[in-house]
Amino acid sequence: MQLIDGKATAAAIKKEIAEEVARRVEMGLKRPHLAAVLVGHDGGSETYVRNKVLACEACGFTSSLIRFEDDVTEEELLDCVARLNRDQDVDGFIVQLPLPPHISEQRIIEAIDYRKDVDGFHPINVGRMAIGLPCFISATPKGILELMRRYGIETRGKKCVILGRSNIVGKPMAQLMMQKEFGDATTTVCHSHSAHLKKETLEADILISAIGQPGFVTADMVKPGAVVIDVGTTRVPDASRPKGFRLAGDVDFDNVAPLCSYITPVPGGVGPMTITMLMLNTLEASRRELYITYHD
């Protein structure tokens, strides 16, 4: 069994990005610039946005953070999005979700210029990904592909089973795993209404779990030799930890790991890749190569 070290991989990628940025700056090009919009003071969002700023620094990016209080109006937020769309220095930006209930997340997402939508959530990017056109691929699926690629995990013709069908992980992951240009795998999506779940998972050469139920994937559900990717990161109360919680994956790691050829731990597996892929998307945005010019 080999542990897939997301933390080390993410660090290696950030180093590669920083090297490219240094080369670009030396050539007289500007630094990539990622902006983040944060509404309110949700603990998880604060942490995530702080980590983005740190990752920008590690990559040599310019970063900016625009803060609003919880009582910001949708109109004010749309104005901010419009400003960032126009700002020539900003290559990409994200609006940190969730937003307060009086604001339509979908409306905000659709207001973002898709050429700056480094989260890959705009319907145009979702659609372009589905039909195999160049686009920003959202961070978590992109990070999983990158981990498998760097660990030399063969996916072509393999059987991939995905647990979960969320818009940000399960669905895009399935679309990427089935496509010739990416996974090229026989791809199955299971979810809360799937009958015979264990029968499905037992056939998986590659099992990707993204349901957010700690310990859901048990040893009797995993084929010996399988690659197991655990996308779950549920906060489980734990008084012995400084923060009062620990992160738990979907997989019963201790019992499943000995069966696997490769497995991602939680934490330290898929998680660290997510922000790094956002950096990669921002670098791609600054290169202006993804979208052909007739859109301008």
Added chain:
Amino acid sequence: MQLIDGKATAAAIKKEIAEEVARRVEMGLKRPHLAAVLVGHDGGSETYVRNKVLACEACGFTSSLIRFEDDVTEEELLDCVARLNRDQDVDGFIVQLPLPPHISEQRIIEAIDYRKDVDGFHPINVGRMAIGLPCFISATPKGILELMRRYGIETRGKKCVILGRSNIVGKPMAQLMMQKEFGDATTTVCHSHSAHLKKETLEADILISAIGQPGFVTADMVKPGAVVIDVGTTRVPDASRPKGFRLAGDVDFDNVAPLCSYITPVPGGVGPMTITMLMLNTLEASRRELYITYHD
């Protein structure tokens, strides 16, 4: 075994559409208007466009056909698309594919206002479908869902196996079959690189084949009691037919049909539903209910 009669179902739906159109006209509303753009004189395209005009007449729609010769420039075609986008009377329009090689099909598709893109090929519609937002669903997958619905075929929690991953059938079909609001099925996509294909198909409660290889699906690949949907329509030379060819499905019908609970024939199964779903999309376009107003 029950035969799924696509021809009769399509006729019934067209009748329903015509009744709604008659009610709308009585209320003083305008007739739905579908425009089609046809480049060149490809036999298949000519037939398809002619059938669209006939279907428009059956539904009480206004239809218009804009013809270009093969030497039309991309610029001229884009101008035509822009005109149709602006034309207040046109509710929806399609540009018949394939286009001559000197024209970028993707560029033309992306120029269409997605609110008039009744083929559902624009990346915005593809993306909206993927994340479960209201949109035009492309005709073939929509027709298959509608056939299953009208025949009372339960899909929730069932195992659906799709053969083929094209952008117009396999991929969108998979996205619809996995979504809670549509198929809600455990969904597997197989393709040319899938290992153990027969093992996959034998597990299917619902088997949808869209690969275009006559007779590919044989009796030993089908689980007794399965629902088999045959999307294949390959022209096979046949001197005994007036046109010199016959349409062949992917399924070895004579040997597979006795095993099935339901099966679609070719011709007369999925095929007749396609144009009818285009009519349904045009009716939906004329109702202006799919896309909320902030897009305007």
